[in-house]
Amino acid sequence: MSQEIWTDVLAYVRKNISEVEYHTWFAPVRLIGVEQGALVLGVRNSFAQEWFRKHYLELLEDALRSLGAEQPQVSFQVLPAAQDALMLPDPPPAPPPVPSNPRSTQRSVPNLPVPPPNLNPKYIFENFVVGPNNNLAHAAALAVAESPGKAYNPLFIYGDVGLGKTHLMHAVGHYMTERYPGKRVEYVSTESFTNDLINAIRDDKMTQFRNRYRSVDLLLVDDIQFLAGKERTQEEFFHTFNALYESHKQIILSSDRPPREIQTLEGRLRSRFEWGLITDIQSPEYETRVAILKMNAEHNRINIPQDVLELIARQVTANIRELEGAMMRVVAFASLNNVPFSRAVAAKALSHVFTPIEIKVEMKDVLRTVAARYNLAAELVRGAGRMREVVVPRQIAMYLIRDLTSHSLPEIGAFFGRDHSTVMHAISKVTDNLGKDAELTLVIDHLKRQLSGLDDLENDMQDSHF
Numbered sequence: 507m508s509q510e511i512w513t514d515v516l517a518y519v520r521k522n523i524s525e526v527e528y529h530t531w532f533a534p535v536r537l538i539g540v541e542q543g544a545l546v547l548g549v550r551n552s553f554a555q556e557w558f559r560k561h562y563l564e565l566l567e568d569a570l571r572s573l574g575a576e577q578p579q580v581s582f583q584v585l586p587a588a589q590d591a592l593m594l595p596d597p598p599p600a601p602p603p604v605p606s607n608p609r610s611t612q613r614s615v616p617n618l619p620v621p622p623p624n625l626n627p628k629y630i631f632e633n634f635v636v637g638p639n640n641n642l643a644h645a646a647a648l649a650v651a652e653s654p655g656k657a658y659n660p661l662f663i664y665g666d667v668g669l670g671k672t673h674l675m676h677a678v679g680h681y682m683t684e685r686y687p688g689k690r691v692e693y694v695s696t697e698s699f700t701n702d703l704i705n706a707i708r709d710d711k712m713t714q715f716r717n718r719y720r721s722v723d724l725l726l727v728d729d730i731q732f733l734a735g736k737e738r739t740q741e742e743f744f745h746t747f748n749a750l751y752e753s754h755k756q757i758i759l760s761s762d763r764p765p766r767e768i769q770t771l772e773g774r775l776r777s778r779f780e781w782g783l784i785t786d787i788q789s790p791e792y793e794t795r796v797a798i799l800k801m802n803a804e805h806n807r808i809n810i811p812q813d814v815l816e817l818i819a820r821q822v823t824a825n826i827r828e829l830e831g832a833m834m835r836v837v838a839f840a841s842l843n844n845v846p847f848s849r850a851v852a853a854k855a856l857s858h859v860f861t862p863i864e865i866k867v868e869m870k871d872v873l874r875t876v877a878a879r880y881n882l883a884a885e886l887v888r889g890a891g892r893m894r895e896v897v898v899p900r901q902i903a904m905y906l907i908r909d910l911t912s913h914s915l916p917e918i919g920a921f922f923g924r925d926h927s928t929v930m931h932a933i934s935k936v937t938d939n940l941g942k943d944a945e946l947t948l949v950i951d952h953l954k955r956q957l958s959g960l961d962d963l964e965n966d967m968q969d970s971h972f
């Protein structure tokens with residue numbers, strides 16, 4: 507996760523300084539991690555350390571603020587020389603989205619496994635959650651992947667932004683390159699196709715252009731609606747389409763609308779787009795959104811409780827890219843503010859972007875927050891253990907549940923697998939000690955604020971040393 511935060515920070519920094527400055531100062535920086543809410547960066551020498559403190563600290567803090575850090579903290583460590591040398595070859599941390607047009611020299615060698623073309627490695631079928639909103643598009647994509655050029659040609663996938671059209675197209679590309687090494691797959695956005703065409707005309711390289719697009723086994727063209735109004739590009743695409751279609755090569759097109767709604771598209775192209783199968787992707791319903799978040803969290807190896815994922819899924823409804831962004835925002839917020847995941851934390855993290863939601867504290871929120879405070883597993887606090895290390899947190903959790911929720915003593919007892927008299931005993935024990943034990947008083951106060959709204963997160967962080 508720290509890597510995602512760092513990637514976002516770098517993107518922010520890059521937007522705010524010149525490219526030269528960025529490459530001089532930020533390219534050699536290594537992320538050490540996020541420790542207790544602070545972003546720890548490794549720099550090459552003490553001069554760089556000083557330079558960063560003087561010139562870039564504020565910018566880095568702003569970047570963290572933009573990710574939700576209430577009290578951004580950045581520290582710099584000088585990397586040991588060997589480590590620096592070792593770390594230098596690291597790939598740059600911010601992978602660009604999908605390059606528009608890299609060419610592989612190996613592609614022209616026949617029968618060699620072709621490296622995956624410019625496809626996003628994350629966009630594979632295994633990572634695609636199927637729900638009622640996209641099952642037809644998914645089934646069609648799978649059918650095409652299994653019998654390219656035969657099942658449906660072209661396959662035309664349409665839907666609003668950020669709903670998985672590109673993901674499905676790439677998945678077919680990956681599937682094909684894995685299954686049939688040597689097959690050529692080309693993914694291109696309509697914009698890149700247009701630019702390539704313009705360059706080819708300008709540089710008198712139309713033969714190369716045509717060879718490139720007409721010799722593929724699978725052509726994936728994103729955002730085909732942008733062909734509208736571009737007559738020369740339409741003309742060229744028409745011939746590319748025919749050449750591929752006639753030699754039974756597969757074509758997959760994506761668009762934000764069905765062919766008949768693309769204005770100023772030549773009739774002959776429109777009718778060709780309708781020859782195969784037209785399928786749409788709708789916005790995902792709640793269960794699919796939760797499943798997508800769950801898969802994403804697992805993919806990034808982040809352990810986010812189900813109820814927090816559910817809260818995020820309720821908040822973001824229309825667009826999966828935004829849904830993923832919201833989850834990352836919550837993760838960054840929790841990690842930069844050094845607080846455990848809870849619905850209150852998620853609500854707070856998203857409050858700047860979405861309509862704030864009011865959170866009712868639930869028993870499991872309390873249990874989790876208390877357990878995190880004592881560095882214990884929640885189930886240990888809830889369990890039957892009688893060691894003082896777990897008994898005190900358990901009593902505190904019972905006390906806080908009684909205080910912050912409307913659950914009755916028997917309900918609290920049932921949650922902990924005990925009877926109501928145990929709960930009563932725990933509550934009176936904590937109440938008795940509250941006035942006498944200053945540290946306990948502070949801890950309870952801190953936990954209460956953390957659980958109810960987090961308006962005082964800044965103070966929480968200052969207190970977090972106890």
Ligand SMILES: Nc1ncnc2c1ncn2[C@@H]1O[C@H](COP(=O)(O)OP(=O)(O)OP(=O)(O)O)[C@@H](O)[C@H]1O
Pocket residue numbers: 628629633634635636640665666667668669670671672673674798826827830
């Ligand atoms: N069903 C799904 N399961 C898992 N992840 C998904 C699913 N649908 C979309 N995503 C993820 O959502 C993000 C946006 O998807 P994608 O880029 O494919 O959308 P798109 O429809 O092509 O959007 P645009 O029209 O803006 O290009 C990606 O990270 C993708 O992996």
